[in-house]
Amino acid sequence: MIEIKNLTKVYKLTKKQMAEQKTKKNMKKAVDNISLSAKKNEIYGLLGPNGAGKTTILRCVATLLKPTAGEIAVCGYDTVKEPEKVRESIAFLTNEIKLDPQFSPKYMFNFFGRLHGMDDKTIDKRRELLFGYFGIHDFQDKKIDELSTGMKQKASIAVSLVHDPEVVVFDEPTNGLDIVTARSVTDYLKFLKAEGKLIIVSTHIMSEAEKLCDRIGIIINGRKVMDGTLSEILQSTKSKDLEDAFFELYKECSSEEASYERGKGNN
Numbered sequence: 001m002i003e004i005k006n007l008t009k010v011y012k013l014t015k016k017q018m019a020e021q022k023t024k025k026n027m028k029k030a031v032d033n034i035s036l037s038a039k040k041n042e043i044y045g046l047l048g049p050n051g052a053g054k055t056t057i058l059r060c061v062a063t064l065l066k067p068t069a070g071e072i073a074v075c076g077y078d079t080v081k082e083p084e085k086v087r088e089s090i091a092f093l094t095n096e097i098k099l100d101p102q103f104s105p106k107y108m109f110n111f112f113g114r115l116h117g118m119d120d121k122t123i124d125k126r127r128e129l130l131f132g133y134f135g136i137h138d139f140q141d142k143k144i145d146e147l148s149t150g151m152k153q154k155a156s157i158a159v160s161l162v163h164d165p166e167v168v169v170f171d172e173p174t175n176g177l178d179i180v181t182a183r184s185v186t187d188y189l190k191f192l193k194a195e196g197k198l199i200i201v202s203t204h205i206m207s208e209a210e211k212l213c214d215r216i217g218i219i220i221n222g223r224k225v226m227d228g229t230l231s232e233i234l235q236s237t238k239s240k241d242l243e244d245a246f247f248e249l250y251k252e253c254s255s256e257e258a259s260y261e262r263g264k265g266n267n
């Protein structure tokens, strides 16, 4: 249902970004030839450190960025050729897109419902269900600006799911949440999976990836260094937990890169 083939994304850096990243190159390869596929009834996790390329991958899946090379199909629709069809099929959540702070959760929910072409009755039913689950009812008429971090995140999640899409693309959905709120979010993702949806999430939290994801893709420096079920990853890295497996792979990547850089120096 999500098929990523040889995805590469190169950003052109501004002078300011070059200075910030202490580089003389004006290009940054954020995603480097990544292929992966994820199916319905599964939670696929992109696990990687800061700057690994997780958000970039998910933004390409959600049609917000165009790949520099490679292609992505979501529910059979190409993200570049048929972006509207893709957007109809997905819920997308990321830290960078925030609900308008001046409006209420109820207003935003109804607004996005209508944008998706839903009638008022269906919107009301979905709102009852999602606001009920996430405990938003008492806050639904308050300004988003006045809500706690957790309530804002839960409202964003509920709004993103208004049209009951087949595919859920969540970038660090539990970021900044306390353990109780985080658990309600991960439990809901498991519920969606049981309903037959496909969920793709990014995280840098090892325990979350271990507990939540059916398959995990480990992303380091824009590359997918391994993917599989937890037990497959532990087996092939001969590790006892995901953190050990991650460091094993991280060490390999760093030494490969160091020898590549040394090789370049010799030329």
Ligand SMILES: Nc1ncnc2c1ncn2[C@@H]1O[C@H](COP(=O)(O)OP(=O)(O)OP(=O)(O)O)[C@@H](O)[C@H]1O
Pocket (backbone or CB within 6 Å): 011, 012, 013, 017, 028, 029, 030, 048, 049, 050, 051, 052, 053, 054, 055, 056, 057, 204
């Ligand atoms: N708009 C942009 N312009 C230039 N470079 C960017 C842009 N967005 C991301 N990058 C760079 O691309 C790389 C990958 O970034 P990305 O945000 O995809 O990583 P991430 O895995 O989501 O990291 P994090 O865990 O910090 O969210 C980083 O080096 C980042 O600095």
Ligand SMILES: [Mg+2]
Pocket (backbone or CB within 6 Å): 054, 055, 056, 171
């Ligand atoms: Mg990110």
